[in-house]
Amino acid sequence: MAVIPAVLIPIFFFGKRVRRLAEGSQAAVADVGTYAGEVIQNIKVVQSYTSEEREQQAFDKEVESAFEVAKKRIKQRSFLISVVIMLAFSAISIMLWVGGMDVLNNKITGGELGAFVFYALMVAMSVATIAEVYGQLQRAAGSATRLLELLEITSDIQSPDSPREINIGSSTKTSNSSTSNALSFENVSFHYPTRPDSAALKEINLDIKKGQVVAFVGTSGAGKSTLFELLQRFYDPQQGCIKINDCPLQEADVHALRRSMGTVAQQPVLFSANVWHNIRYGRPEASDEEVIDAARKAHAHEFIEQLPGGYASDLGEKGVRLSGGQKQRIALARAILKDPEILLLDEATSALDAESEYHVQQALNTLMTGRTTLIIAHRLATVLHADEIVVMSEGRIVDKGDHKSLLKSCAIYQRLCELQFDA
Known part of the structure; x- marks a missing residue:
């Protein structure tokens, strides 16, 4: 009985330390899960800005x-386990030594019983330890099997071994924007893998010249957003071909392709970081002065300066500390900093109030100047x-032209105008 406190003391002392470390370990694992979840949730933004390697390095850390x-x-x-085992065996050894002396003095009988107890305790503790270790190994093996399966999965979208260059240039950098095509859709048809019987796009044929501003309109589900998905090669069409500067997308380097494009979505994606990080995501090597200049062009500098920490202010998860218009202007600053040749605007102002829309539209006008621009609105x-x-x-193109010509020739466009402008 006297050795029981000697065994319990290290259990209580080291047990508290193990518990604190276990809590810290769980928190660290949770941080890993949160980080991975955020990146996976925003994977298209990561891919658009070709930040896969950077995110992988951050995840490794x-x-x-x-x-x-x-x-x-x-x-x-x-x-802790070593100390407890050592103390337990010491206690058993002392017990047997004392018992042995008693047997020699004929005070007790049954030395064989003492030996049996000794070996029985050893076997019991060994079996218990082996069982614990074996259970942990089995759990680890099950987890490792699943992880290995995930690690072996590769993307269907790959760059060719010898990719072609796609030096598209913008109209601010070239003078032939009106005579050559920046983008071409040639008989493109596509259905999503999860909906093989429902075509999202059907026989799309369209040429977009350098520096041109092209708007896509239509009801929800018409295939407008799908065009943007295909342009950035998140998917490949099952039929037809999409070309950038006369180069089929499948023959271009995926990263170079996505670097040539800047996206501004209806729901801007912001990361749980400060303003510097969120704007600089468009070009990680950009200087502070370039970030601030991009923010000014996006009409975001003024409200950023009013934040508690200015550009160092943490924006919270998904930019929860900002309004919708402020989030949109941060996203625009990111796109301005990236300086893409092709700009993809997916309903960038549809969810904003009048004042926010005005500021965002001013920033968009700056961003669109001299760039090939595709707009979903x-x-x-x-x-x-x-x-x-x-x-x-x-999923089809039913008509195209300017506003005046479509009012005369396209019933769908006429109906859309009546619903919005008459209201």
């Missing part, structure tokens, strides 16, 4: 940090002055 905490926890737990007022308006319905 998160995992390494969690691994170091886990190693400390395991060392403490191992030390439900508000026709924002695209009335586009060089060409493409009307889509059920």
